[in-house]
Amino acid sequence: MLKCQKCGKTYEKFRLVCECGGLLDVVMEFKGSFERLLKKEYLDVRRYLNFLPINEGVLPKLVLPITPTVEMDVENVKVLFKLEYLMPSGSFKDRGTYVTISKLKEEEIKEISIDSSGNAAISFALFGKAEGIKVHVFIPEHTSKGKKRILKLLGAEIHEIKGSRMEVHWKAREFKDAFYISHWYNPYFLEGTKIAAYEIFEQIGEVDYALVPTGSGTLFLGLYKGFKEIKNFEKAKMPKLIAVQAEGYESLCKRSKRKSKLAEGIAIPEPPRKEQMLKALKETEGFCMSVSDSEIDRAFNDLISMGFLIEPTSAVVFAAFKKLLERGEFEKGSKVLLPLTGSGLKVI
Amino acid sequence: MLKCQKCGKTYEKFRLVCECGGLLDVVMEFKGSFERLLKKEYLDVRRYLNFLPINEGVLPKLVLPITPTVEMDVENVKVLFKLEYLMPSGSFKDRGTYVTISKLKEEEIKEISIDSSGNAAISFALFGKAEGIKVHVFIPEHTSKGKKRILKLLGAEIHEIKGSRMEVHWKAREFKDAFYISHWYNPYFLEGTKIAAYEIFEQIGEVDYALVPTGSGTLFLGLYKGFKEIKNFEKAKMPKLIAVQAEGYESLCKRSKRKSKLAEGIAIPEPPRKEQMLKALKETEGFCMSVSDSEIDRAFNDLISMGFLIEPTSAVVFAAFKKLLERGEFEKGSKVLLPLTGSGLKVI
Incomplete structure (x- = not known):
């Protein structure tokens, strides 16, 4: 069921926003314990099906892996790199696409449009092709050549838009x-x-901090929701969420004058779910x-030296981690989650 | 322990071939049942550590995922696509590299050389960089530009060799x-x-056929070994192994005059483990x-239409599957494993 954040109206069918213009959230109730709800016969995303609002009869054909978590000690802090870039289309976006595609199949929707800096477009193009x-x-005209080539190979109908990421968004809406x-x-x-949080909880247990690349907030809010659900199941503590943004595109902290050229994946100055993100930051301190x-x-x-073949946008979390480590932000022994979101193979 | 196939001599230390020139195999004994030896606290390659000849103290830092298996029904045959391309360097080679690197660490070897058509080179370059x-x-001079760019980024010392894949091999040995x-x-x-076989057994159970891209035979012989070990544990049946080769590079069946240009990953006309492969074919019928x-x-x-972003070499198994299906090779309901070995993101 979908529920409007503003007026509380509920919907059973797939829609983006409420009639009143408010943002929608999925509302689910879970019966049973975390342990019991795990589908342990699966060693992939289907292990967490009971936590998802999808119907087993309409799952996408492509199956997502459980991404590995690599632990490294850096100056007495335990860094947890989650390799989100090892997804079928090369980015964490496949998680969101997986659930969305299953809803599209359920409602027999056969033609869709999406705006994206590249990774979400590739993810939907791939799953769309398969289904x-x-x-x-x-996509913005300046999207990397590698990404454009993949979109072509996947037979997506490409609309290249001159202008900013926000202009791309408006064109797609029109x-x-x-x-x-x-x-x-x-x-x-x-x-x-949100399933990334469930995986981390099974792999590592509680974490103290999560540094998340944040543009529109799809990973940030997903992790927030996942950790919150786990907290309700297991009385586990919520990690402190740290939204990492790129210069010139800050929406949750002070906007810089200089504009990042490297962090194309999070160059989104006006994310619609901004208020929701600010609330999550406040709630998790x-x-x-x-x-x-x-x-x-x-x-x-x-x-790259550590062996992570990622794209530049994915490096923002490690850049932020290093600054915070220098500032003494992390207590000794604390566990810090750094999701690495996108594959470098697409842009190298 | 390593044991010579020819003279039976054993070795504790890492070496490629026996003093007598014979090929070496790892010999291990397992104590306990399959189920008990699984390290269920892990949802990644470490789940199978008890089946590997490596020491937990010297594991590589990079962790491998358990690759998903996608099931599809094709004309009453159950096809099992195993997504080996979702590995950190984009190919199944990371499985072999993972174990090799752990032995190199154990023996404190700091400088290595390897010959490769591309994927094994990238895999070792990546893990080497991290360690x-x-x-x-x-590598052959005609290796794809994308693969060369990745090798450069990873700081590998690149030796480009004019000539065939076999000439590359001889240069590396010199x-x-x-x-x-x-x-x-x-x-x-x-x-x-071999761990790919363990994963399949946990994910699916017994399979009837395994079609494997076969050049030097690293995946073919690994799967053979894995399935054989599982057979000993569980009395599970061995699948019929089908080695798929590319025109002009057949080593296990009649050599064609025409030479494949697409299957660069298996263009290996004289694999050293050829006799071992012929034996495995015979044994599994x-x-x-x-x-x-x-x-x-x-x-x-x-x-690609099914949503698998793979490189051309990886397609050989599906080409073979279609021919065999047409011939009526597979009984109704049989389970056919098709490992998809390399990512298309490196070459697109």
């Missing part, structure tokens, strides 16, 4: 020939990304921080 | 400045790849078959 759903993708499923608004998308392109570049090289 | 091991890679760890000979490599570039190309497009 016979036609996908219109609206397009009326397909069902628009913006991952910024789409409440089912967050249901998919977390905060927002910004990193510069030179910091991203150094962190990117550090991560 | 501070210097990696010399010998190079004496580093420890040569050819994945063709290296017995530890097969210990890594399997066979070798060859596919042409036009068949590979069609199968590649089919797989």
Whole structure:
């Protein structure tokens, strides 16, 4: 069931926003304990099906892995790199796409449109291709060549838009020939990304901090929701959420004058779920921080040296981690989650 | 322990071949049942550590996922696509590299050389980078640009060789400045790849056929070994192994005159473990078959349409599957494993 954040109206059918214009959230009730609800016969995303608002009869054909978590000690802090880039389309977006596609199949929707800086477009193009759903993708003209080549190979209908990421968004909304499923608004998308929190809880247990690349907030809000559900199941503590943003595109902290060129995946100055993110920061006693392109570049090289083949946007969390470590933000022995969101293979 | 196939001599230390020139195999004894030996606290490769000849103190930092298996019904046959391309470096080679690197760490070997058509080189370059091991890679000059770019980014010392894949191999063997760890000979490599069979057994249970892209045989022999070990544990039946080779590079069936240009990953006309592979084919009542570039190309497009972002070499198994299906090779309801070995993101 979908429920409006503003007026409380509920819906059974897939829609992006409430009639009143308010944002929608998925509301679910769980019967049973965390342990019992796990489907232990599966070693992939289906292990967590009982926590998802989807019907087993209409699952996407493509199956998502449980992404590994790599533990490293850095100056007495336990860093947990979660390898979200090892997804079928090369980014964490596949989590949100997985749940969304299952709803589209349930409602027999056959043609969709989406706006994206690249990764969400590739994810929907891939799953759409596998399911016979036609996908219109609206992308900025400056999207990397590698990403454009993949979109072509996948047979997506590409609409290249001159202008900012926000202009791409408006063009996609104006397009009326397909069902628009913006991952910024789409409440089912967050249901998919929340599963990263469930995996971490099974792999590691409680964590103290989660640093999350934050543009539109699809991963940030998904993790928030996942950790919160686990808290209700297991009385586990919520990690402090730290939203990491790129210079010039801060929406949750002070906007810098300089604009990042490296963090294309989170260059979203006006995310629709901003208020929801601010609330999550407050509730978890977390905060927002910004990193510069030179910091991203150094962190990117550090991560490659550690063996993580990621794209530059994914490096923002390690850039932020290094700054916070220097400031003495983390207590000795604390556990810090750094999801690595996108594969470098698409852009190298 | 390593044991020579020819003279039976055993070794404790890492080496490629016996003093007598014979090939070496890892010999291990397992105490306990399959179920009990699983390390269920892990949802990644470490779940199978008890089946590996490695020491938990020297594991590589990078952790491998359990790759998902996608089930599809094709004309009453259950096809099992195993997504081996979702590994950290984009190919199944990471399985062999994982075990090899752990032995290198144990023996404190800091500089290695390897010859490869691309994927094994990238895998060793990645893991080497993460562990501070210097990696010399010998690759054919015609290796795809994407793969070369990744090798550069990973700081591998690149030796581009004009000539055939076999000439690349001989150049690497002549190079004496580093420890040569050819994945063709290296017995530890097969210990890594065998884990794919363990995963399949946990995910699906018994399978009836396994179609495997076969050049040097690292996946073919690894799967053979894994299924054989599981047979001993569980009295499970061995699948019929079908080695799929590309035109012009057949080593286990009749050599074609035409030479494949698409299947660069298995263009290995003289694999050192050929006799061992023929034995495995005989023992499992399997066979070798060859596919042409036009068949590979069609199968590649089919797989992309199904949502598998793979490289052309990986399509050989689906090309072979379609031919065998047409011939009526598979009984109704049989389970056919098709490992999809390499990511398309590196070459698109």
